[in-house]
Amino acid sequence: MSETSPRLRAELEGIPTYKPGKPAAAEGQQAYKLSSNENPYPPLPGVLETAMETVRSFNRYPDMACTGLMSELADRFGVPVSHVATGTGSVGVAQQLIQATSGPGDEVIYAWRSFEAYPIITQISGATSVRVPLTSGEVHDLDAMAAAITDRTRLIFVCNPNNPTGTAVRKAELERFLDAVPSDILVVLDEAYREFVRDPEVPDGIELYRDRPNVCVLRTFSKAYGLAGLRVGFAIAHEPVAAALRKTAVPFGVSQLAQDAAVASLRAEDELLGRVGVLVGERTRVLEGLRTQGWTVPDTQANFVWLRTGDRTVDFAGVCEQAGVTVRPFPGEGVRVTIGEVEANDIFLKVAEAFRKEL
Ligand SMILES: Cc1ncc(COP(=O)(O)O)c(C=O)c1O
Numbered sequence: 001m002s003e004t005s006p007r008l009r010a011e012l013e014g015i016p017t018y019k020p021g022k023p024a025a026a027e028g029q030q031a032y033k034l035s036s037n038e039n040p041y042p043p044l045p046g047v048l049e050t051a052m053e054t055v056r057s058f059n060r061y062p063d064m065a066c067t068g069l070m071s072e073l074a075d076r077f078g079v080p081v082s083h084v085a086t087g088t089g090s091v092g093v094a095q096q097l098i099q100a101t102s103g104p105g106d107e108v109i110y111a112w113r114s115f116e117a118y119p120i121i122t123q124i125s126g127a128t129s130v131r132v133p134l135t136s137g138e139v140h141d142l143d144a145m146a147a148a149i150t151d152r153t154r155l156i157f158v159c160n161p162n163n164p165t166g167t168a169v170r171k172a173e174l175e176r177f178l179d180a181v182p183s184d185i186l187v188v189l190d191e192a193y194r195e196f197v198r199d200p201e202v203p204d205g206i207e208l209y210r211d212r213p214n215v216c217v218l219r220t221f222s223k224a225y226g227l228a229g230l231r232v233g234f235a236i237a238h239e240p241v242a243a244a245l246r247k248t249a250v251p252f253g254v255s256q257l258a259q260d261a262a263v264a265s266l267r268a269e270d271e272l273l274g275r276v277g278v279l280v281g282e283r284t285r286v287l288e289g290l291r292t293q294g295w296t297v298p299d300t301q302a303n304f305v306w307l308r309t310g311d312r313t314v315d316f317a318g319v320c321e322q323a324g325v326t327v328r329p330f331p332g333e334g335v336r337v338t339i340g341e342v343e344a345n346d347i348f349l350k351v352a353e354a355f356r357k358e359l
Pocket residue numbers: 036037088089090091092115159162163190192219220221222228231232233
């Protein structure tokens with residue numbers, strides 16, 4: 001038998017691995033997971049019933065074209081069905097967008113720090129990441145991003161609101177940026193947290209995409225709609241881009257369970273968005289609590305807050321975990337803390353207060 005292992009693509013060397021949020025863990029006490037920006041509410045009874053019904057036929061392949069979900073999305077957003085594409089979570093769709101646009105020698109621009117999947121999916125494709133630091137206020141520096149465009153640029157991510165800072169760019173500055181980007185470069189507005197936005201100046205990407213063929217909007221059922229475990233997200237884009245997404249999709253990637261639960265969720269949207277409203281209320285409470293304690297916290301339009309804990313980050317995450325809440329540390333930088341159940345938010349506020357006094 002030969003000792004040689006199969007030849008793998010050099011691009012895979014040194015790819016950072018995606019770090020999932022740590023599960024809740026605390027001995028002898030109730031533990032909460034505030035590390036993955038999930039929705040703390042359990043599935044709605046009606047959505048669960050639909051899913052249980054679909055489970056009965058998992059001996060069958062799903063509808064590969066996601067017909068029912070696609071037409072429901074097209075109706076919901078007032079766009080042609082041919083402008084909708086679904087995928088295995090919006091991260092799956094983001095990867096398809098890179099596959100469709102970028103390869104070795106090409107450049108993908110994104111802000112940093114931002115969603116940690118961007119560097120991974122860019123490197124897998126063989127393209128080069130161009131990271132543009134956030135401003136001192138932790139917001140996308142759109143002027144610097146525009147200045148980073150070269151003739152190799154193929155795709156630009158604008159994560160709005162941004163993960164992990166929660167900050168959002170506003171309409172006027174985003175429009176100015178889009179006007180400055182050459183029309184043959186795809187701009188992906190990643191709006192995974194759109195439903196949590198309350199600042200009226202933060203634009204709805206779907207309005208911006210309508211007369212801009214190089215803009216693609218990414219949305220997900222994982223956050224506001226509470227279907228993170230089912231893996232379904234979607235893009236809205238003009239036809240050539242949406243068609244490219246159909247070409248790069250893994251056949252049968254979106255399960256029937258995910259498709260049916262997503263349709264049921266869209267039909268139960270009022271109730272789900274009511275829950276989002278409660279979480280937004282909790283977000284305000286947590287943000288104000290932290291500021292009263294003396295923390296500098298950027299305004300957040302998402303379901304999480306960002307604390308710059310610097311070289312105390314790992315310590316801080318450790319004390320949170322001991323107290324019963326698992327948060328997401330970015331060592332040396334800060335922690336991202338999801339807005340969760342009221343009790344979880346209370347524990348986090350208590351830990352933050354005690355820690356603040358130590359600093
Ligand atoms: C900005 C952003 N985009 C996309 C995703 C991916 O979500 P999903 O693949 O579950 O749709 C996340 C998840 O954390 C995110 O924060």
